[in-house]
Amino acid sequence: MDPLTLLREYTIRSSLDKIVRVNDEFRFGSDYSFPATIETGFRSKHVQQTRRYTLETLVHFITNHHLKHTDYIQNARALRIPAVTLPDRKPLIDYLTGKVQSSDSIIPLDFSNINPQIGNIDRNLQYEAGDVVGLESATNLIELINAKEKPIKDREAMLVFKKRDFYSVLTSAMKRDEERQRMDALQRKDNIVAKNRIESRGFGVGEEATKMRKMGEGVPIILVPSAFSTLITIYNVKEFLEDGVFIPTDVKLKQMKGVKPDCVTVQKKFSRDRVVTAYEVRDKPSALKTDDWDRVVAVFVLGKEWQFKDWPYKDHVEIFNKILGFYMRFEDDSVESAKTVKQWNVKIISISKNKRHQDRAAALEVWDKLEEFMRSRSR
Numbered sequence: 199m200d201p202l203t204l205l206r207e208y209t210i211r212s213s214l215d216k217i218v219r220v221n222d223e224f225r226f227g228s229d230y231s232f233p234a235t236i237e238t239g240f241r242s243k244h245v246q247q248t249r250r251y252t253l254e255t256l257v258h259f260i261t262n263h264h265l266k267h268t269d270y271i272q273n274a275r276a277l278r279i280p281a282v283t284l285p286d287r288k289p290l291i292d293y294l295t296g297k298v299q300s301s302d303s304i305i306p307l308d309f310s311n312i313n314p315q316i317g318n319i320d321r322n323l324q325y326e327a328g329d330v331v332g333l334e335s336a337t338n339l340i341e342l343i344n345a346k347e348k349p350i351k352d353r354e355a356m357l358v359f360k361k362r363d364f365y366s367v368l369t370s371a372m373k374r375d376e377e378r379q380r381m382d383a384l385q386r387k388d389n390i391v392a393k394n395r396i397e398s399r400g401f402g403v404g405e406e407a408t409k410m411r412k413m414g415e416g417v418p419i420i421l422v423p424s425a426f427s428t429l430i431t432i433y434n435v436k437e438f439l440e441d442g443v444f445i446p447t448d449v450k451l452k453q454m455k456g457v458k459p460d461c462v463t464v465q466k467k468f469s470r471d472r473v474v475t476a477y478e479v480r481d482k483p484s485a486l487k488t489d490d491w492d493r494v495v496a497v498f499v500l501g502k503e504w505q506f507k508d509w510p511y512k513d514h515v516e517i518f519n520k521i522l523g524f525y526m527r528f529e530d531d532s533v534e535s536a537k538t539v540k541q542w543n544v545k546i547i548s549i550s551k552n553k554r555h556q557d558r559a560a561a562l563e564v565w566d567k568l569e570e571f572m573r574s575r576s577r
Contacts, residue, residue, distance in 0.1 A: 243283075443554060
């Protein structure tokens with residue numbers, strides 16, 4: 199390929215930055231190399247100057263064609279590079295930028311005696327003294343390249359900044375790791391508590407414990423919706439049922455830094471009873487096995503039929519005959535929001551949007567209904 203055509207291709211695809219001058223030659227990427235003073239096929243129309251422009255002249259011109267012609271001439275003279283004349287300026291720009299396919303000023307040259315390809319790196323190294331023998335194997339080629347390289351930075355130097363350090367990144371990573379370990383420890387502790395307190399009030403030893411095992415062995419399960427549109431989710435259910443405090447899901451989500459637990463264990467802490475029951479709270483009914491469904495005792499409902507899709511029951515009538523249902527709402531919400539729920543056998547629990555001291559009474563109401571349901575279920 200001749201240098202004029204190659205220069206045109208690089209100009210059209212905006213790759214002039216890949217044309218690099220190394221000593222007395224221009225390298226077009228890693229594919230071609232031409233002497234800087236080689237004449238191209240573009241001939242000047244100037245009456246007194248019927249010469250061909252060199253590659254050096256054309257590369258300098260196309261990279262500075264945005265300058266005014268007088269400024270361009272001064273710049274070329276300062277660099278001692280022959281300049282493109284004013285009459286040749288427009289046709290040369292039109293050709294190199296692809297506006298025209300050819301020009302009357304172009305007279306093809308024969309480049310058969312020139313080998314412009316660089317090809318592989320060893321083509322440049324081949325003719326350097328003492329390197330010919332080293333190109334016989336790939337290993338020697340790597341050694342030659344490494345010998346000619348000048349290391350600027352290594353992997354350690356890349357991490358050194360005068361005005362920045364990575365200590366804050368280290369501390370934040372350590373904090374996240376500590377928080378994760380703390381959450382895992384709490385979860386393990388809750389699981390141990392749940393296993394040790396299966397036999398609660400209403401589930402003693404002997405015959406009643408046998409009845410409970412028939413209903414489903416293991417910790418009783420409470421299901422909550424996974425949607426954020428409901429008041430009670432797996433993020434805030436522990437604070438509500440154990441501490442009697444309602445915390446909005448979005449606030450709790452920020453406190454937990456987006457860490458979502460698969461399962462939460464809750465128990466009635468504000469109780470005078472010495473023995474309390476532990477419950478598992480989950481929000482993925484699809485993950486429950488057949489035996490797990492025997493342990494489901496309560497559900498917080500959204501008020502939408504699709505919440506019960508793929509449940510192992512034929513309709514909501516059967517669901518709420520076997521499972522205790524709760525519907526949480528703000529006391530000043532419209533009646534329409536609970537229109538569907540009123541047709542179901544569920545308990546509606548109302549809380550205030552702002553009066554958090556009233557949350558405890560609502561949580562106690564949930565516990566009372568749940569304990570009553572558990573006693574009736576064990577009979």
